[in-house]
Amino acid sequence: MENPIIAKHIFKVTEKTYITPHYIRIKLKSEDDIAFDQCTPGANNKIFIPPAGQTEVQFASFDSEKGEWVMPDESVKPLVRTYTHRGIDPQSKEISIDFVNHGDNGPASAWARNAELQDQLGVAMKIRPTKLYTEADWYFLIADATAIPVLCCILESLPLEAKGYMVVEVPSEADIHPEVTHPGFEVHWVINSMPEMGSQLASITKQIPIPSNKSRFAHIACEYSTVKELRSYFKDELQWTKEEFYAFSYWKAGIAEDHSAKERREEKNA
DSSP states (O other), rough: OOOEEEEEEEEEEEEEEETTTEEEEEEESSSSSOOOTTTOOEEEEEEEOOOOOOOOOOEEEEEEETTTTOOOOOOOOOOEEEEEEEEEEETTTTTEHHHBBBBBBBBBHHHHHHTTTOOOEEEEEEEOOOOOOOOOOOEEEEEEEHHHHHHHHHHSSTTOOOEEEEEEEEESGGGOTTTTOOOOHHHHHHHOGGGGOOOOOHHTTTTSSSSSSSOOEEEEEEEEHHHHHHHHIIISOOOOOTSSSSEEEBBBBBHHHHHHHHHHHHHOOO
């Protein structure tokens, strides 16, 4: 299998909107043509965040004389995090990324909270379509706040006649997301102001009746321990096949993304 082409661009902030108190949507525009036309909204990307005190993104540069890539100085080297495209418009050279506002503790949240017009953000994407779900008669979507962008993209891409159930965790009632909606889905909102201290997503999910006479697909995206428990539930207890569910942890409580990435990948392949 060929490795996918990776496109990397620098974008500037053109609009910033609080969708809910804990959800910030940043619209960004590139001065160059963006090669994201083959990419799927809801797919993961890498964002490159300028360090504190900086507003411009410094990518590695290629030294043609030495024939090697030169990394930017540590003082301006961007921080890299994994996020999700909420929207892509190659014609207008614009993308949208939604950020969970959890204060200035994490670099991505801090950047979004403090972002101003024309501030820069680097974004890299694998140039390929991404399959977010398997077609089925009934869908089961389980998500915490970090997975609402992909959840919305799935709902928007499903036909109106699709049927399913959602269990969605948000920090407060004011954060019940207006875009988490589909005429064929019921939704159970879970309010949890401190998800890092634990979640009821798994226990509530296990109480939901699942149709036995329909083809089904579950998409699970939340904190590591919840994903691990639900993977065991669907795989071992319900005996669902790997084609019938997808489970991935976007974060692990108490550990920064770049320090938990290896463990989260291993859990995904368990």
